[in-house]
Amino acid sequence: MRLDNxxxxxxxxxxxxxxxxxxxxxxxxxxxxxxxxTILPTLLLSKSRTEQRIVVVDTTGxxxxxxxxxRPEDGNHEARDQMARFEFLVEPPAKDRxxxxxxxxxxxxxxxIGAWIWIDEDVLAxxxxxxxAKTVSNVVTQEVLSDDLSYVVRRVRFADxxxxxxxxxxxSASVKLETVRISKEGSRAEGGMAGAAFAYIxxxxxxxxxxxxxxxxxxxxxxxxSSRIIEVxxxxxxxxxxxMGKLTGICLVGLTQFGIWMFTLATVSAPxxxxxxxALPKDTKLxxxxxxxxxHFLLLFILGFFVFSTLYAAIGAAFNNLQEAQQVAGVxxxxxxxxxxxxxxxxxDPSSTFAVVASLIPLFTPLLxxxxxxxxxxxxxxxxxxxxxxxxxxIGMVWVCARIYRIGILMYGKKPTFQELWKWIRYA
Amino acid sequence: xxxxxxLRDVRKSYGKFVAVDxxxxxxxxGSIFGLLGPNGAGKTSTIRMIMDITPPDTGEIxxxxxxxxxxxxxxxxxxxxxxxxxxxxxxxxxxLFLGEIRGLKRRELVxxxxxxxxxxxxxxxxxxxxxxxxxxxxxxxxxxxxxxxEPDLLLLDEPFSGLDPINQELFKELLxxxxxxxxxxxxxxxxxxxxxxxxxxxxxxxxxxxxxxGELGAIxxxxxxxxxxxxxxxxxxxxxxxxxxxxxxTQNGVVKLMLRPEAEGPEVLRQLVQFLRVHxxxxxxxELEQIFLxxxxxxx
Numbered sequence: 001m002r003l004d005n006x007x008x009x010x011x012x013x014x015x016x017x018x019x020x021x022x023x024x025x026x027x028x029x030x031x032x033x034x035x036x037x038t039i040l041p042t043l044l045l046s047k048s049r050t051e052q053r054i055v056v057v058d059t060t061g062x063x064x065x066x067x068x069x070x071r072p073e074d075g076n077h078e079a080r081d082q083m084a085r086f087e088f089l090v091e092p093p094a095k096d097r098x099x100x101x102x103x104x105x106x107x108x109x110x111x112x113i114g115a116w117i118w119i120d121e122d123v124l125a126x127x128x129x130x131x132x133a134k135t136v137s138n139v140v141t142q143e144v145l146s147d148d149l150s151y152v153v154r155r156v157r158f159a160d161x162x163x164x165x166x167x168x169x170x171x172s173a174s175v176k177l178e179t180v181r182i183s184k185e186g187s188r189a190e191g192g193m194a195g196a197a198f199a200y201i202x203x204x205x206x207x208x209x210x211x212x213x214x215x216x217x218x219x220x221x222x223x224x225x226s227s228r229i230i231e232v233x234x235x236x237x238x239x240x241x242x243x244m245g246k247l248t249g250i251c252l253v254g255l256t257q258f259g260i261w262m263f264t265l266a267t268v269s270a271p272x273x274x275x276x277x278x279a280l281p282k283d284t285k286l287x288x289x290x291x292x293x294x295x296h297f298l299l300l301f302i303l304g305f306f307v308f309s310t311l312y313a314a315i316g317a318a319f320n321n322l323q324e325a326q327q328v329a330g331v332x333x334x335x336x337x338x339x340x341x342x343x344x345x346x347x348x349d350p351s352s353t354f355a356v357v358a359s360l361i362p363l364f365t366p367l368l369x370x371x372x373x374x375x376x377x378x379x380x381x382x383x384x385x386x387x388x389x390x391x392x393x394x395i396g397m398v399w400v401c402a403r404i405y406r407i408g409i410l411m412y413g414k415k416p417t418f419q420e421l422w423k424w425i426r427y428a
Numbered sequence: 429x430x431x432x433x434x435l436r437d438v439r440k441s442y443g444k445f446v447a448v449d450x451x452x453x454x455x456x457x458g459s460i461f462g463l464l465g466p467n468g469a470g471k472t473s474t475i476r477m478i479m480d481i482t483p484p485d486t487g488e489i490x491x492x493x494x495x496x497x498x499x500x501x502x503x504x505x506x507x508x509x510x511x512x513x514x515x516x517x518x519x520x521x522x523x524l525f526l527g528e529i530r531g532l533k534r535r536e537l538v539x540x541x542x543x544x545x546x547x548x549x550x551x552x553x554x555x556x557x558x559x560x561x562x563x564x565x566x567x568x569x570x571x572x573x574x575x576x577x578e579p580d581l582l583l584l585d586e587p588f589s590g591l592d593p594i595n596q597e598l599f600k601e602l603l604x605x606x607x608x609x610x611x612x613x614x615x616x617x618x619x620x621x622x623x624x625x626x627x628x629x630x631x632x633x634x635x636x637x638x639x640x641x642g643e644l645g646a647i648x649x650x651x652x653x654x655x656x657x658x659x660x661x662x663x664x665x666x667x668x669x670x671x672x673x674x675x676x677x678t679q680n681g682v683v684k685l686m687l688r689p690e691a692e693g694p695e696v697l698r699q700l701v702q703f704l705r706v707h708x709x710x711x712x713x714x715e716l717e718q719i720f721l722x723x724x725x726x727x728x
Contacts, residue, residue: 005529008525008528008529009529012514012517012521012525015521016514016516016517016521020516223514223515227510227511227512227513227514227515228508228509228510228511228512229512229513229514230512231476231479231481231506231508231512232506232507232508232512232526232573232574233526233529234479234480234481235479235480235501235502235504235506236501236502236529236530236531237529410481410482
């Protein structure tokens with residue numbers, strides 16, 4: 001085996017792909033999409049904040065005056081303020097209520113005011129407040145208004161019942177959880193949902209990279225085979241060198257893409273993603289990746305890439321065109337999809353027996369071990385065992401696939417049967 | 429002077445089908461060697477065995493006078509019939525890659541590639557992607573890739589198919605140049621006219637077997653005794669019915685006649701004048717095409 005040949009082939013594979021526009025479009029579109037999906041709604045929401053002048057007619061005389069009172073901080077205060085702001089104009093109920101209502105309607109239509117509300121005595125007994133406006137589909141605005149009214153009406157009701165509203169408020173405050181993640185490196189506060197979101201994103205990115213670049217390996221092999229460039233190359237480069245060079249080059253392309261994604265997500269869109277997935281208070285601490293974790297992610301990426309791409313390369317070499325190959329490649333995708341189905345269960349309990357066993361199965365290890373490490377560091381023996389099993393599996397796979405590749409890549413004509421493939425493996 | 433390549437009784441079968449049935453041939457150094465035969469005769473199968481793409485079932489393949497070693501293939505420039513190029517690669521990058529896998533360094537390759545692109549009139553396309561080139565241009569790039577490492581033996585499978593006359597001339601010139609340097613070229617083709625003008629040695633294959641091989645001039649002399657050129661008016665179709673005539677091909681009013689070995693020229697002429705107005709009848713060397721047709725028919 002000549003190492004320099006592998007390097008030349010790997011360099012070609014890497015540069016050809018890195019230099020293509022398609023790579024950059026595919027690589028940059030994801031962070032852009034995520035950024036757009038997370039930042040835009042917030043942006044649109046803040047732009048769409050309503051400032052409404054509302055005339056309040058309060059027949060009880062007890063609710064309206066308190067609408068201007070400042071509410072105590074409760075965490076949601078800012079979000080509410082972003083969504084809608086009201087200017088309340090309190091007007092006393094007139095004698096002729098019909099005429100007053102008609103006049104208020106006219107003022108809404110003349111755009112002097114945005115809406116008017118009517119608070120009757122029975123509101124204190126639980127009846128609704130009337131809200132009159134030209135549009136009544138502005139649910140967000142109504143939600144905020146209803147919240148503001150509820151706060152005041154509730155306080156009036158407490159007072160009527162002989163209770164101190166402030167005391168009731170503090171006594172009935174809800175309980176929040178402060179999540180602390182425990183690891184060997186020491187405990188620290190961290191948003192639980194943010195941790196899961198991070199694991200989830202990492203998992204999906206890895207899944208995408210494995211599928212995309214595995215398919216690329218297959219197509220690359222098919223191209224070499226159908227254009228017969230293989231026949232020119234093979235006189236200088238042995239099939240195994242070509243295979244290893246190809247896998248190494250494309251693996252580096254995948255790593256480059258994965259790196260760009262991680263970097264852009266961490267810098268550009270991570271806060272938005274985390275916030276939107278978990279609706280976190282803004283003082284949440286985001287999960288950090290320690291160097292040890294990063295090293296494991298890298299190793300798992302390389303293992304995963306080689307396991308699946310070797311399979312893809314063998315399939316590409318065994319068949320004559322993309323259609324034939326695609327049918328069999330579906331089987332490979334199947335093994336990549338199973339971890340996706342197991343993901344939720346593992347996120348819920350990353351150290352369960354189920355999670356441990358699943359993450360030790362070589363075809364699942366790359367995805368599931370990455371998921372587990374990003375959730376909580378598994379015991380070292382489990383990680384090492386997973387590495388050993390996957391590496392053993394990979395060596396077996398390379399042995400089998402290199403044989404199929406060596407024969408298949410130079411074979412033309414009809415689609416091979418499974419008996420023929422078996423013969424290639426045994427006699428190559 | 430040693431031989432560039434020798435095949436000894438090489439066989440290859442795919443299942444029940446025998447593609448190459450005991451082919452033996454010798455390619456002397458400094459020759460342009462035509463591997464000729466109709467479609468499906470076993471030319472490409474033979475080439476694939478020479479290039480170690482498929483192993484022969486039995487037989488020996490010798491390079492430069494000794495059994496083929498792993499490094500020998502690097503001394504060969506091989507041009508497969510299909511357009512074997514990476515479509516998405518730039519022309520220069522592609523040629524660099526082909527040169528590097530043959531063990532050449534970048535700095536010696538760059539000037540060589542420039543020189544070659546200049547010579548085949550592709551300098552303006554050096555940065556273009558292969559897929560942007562026309563078919564003929566791609567063929568030229570492929571040819572450069574074949575000769576870039578200055579191999580001692582060129583193996584070209586149907587190199588002229590799909591080339592316009594200008595580029596055919598260019599290719600021919602390159603091959604003749606190659607021979608002048610004392611290197612060998614193996615040319616696989618079913619275009620007889622071309623082989624006749626280029627080759628000094630030939631091997632004719634039909635149904636996996638060698639039907640004729642050797643130096644072209646010698647073959648012609650050996651086969652040439654009974655070839656005649658006839659210019660005449662009248663019922664030319666009757667020529668085929670004369671028992672002395674092996675076969676007759678009419679082209680632009682000129683008939684190429686090949687007589688049976690025992691037939692006598694003057695006797696045949698006596699018969700011809702009975703139904704034709706003969707303007708010209710003279711002995712000449714047969715064309716390769718006639719030899720080819722006769723040999724293939726005899727073999728069958």
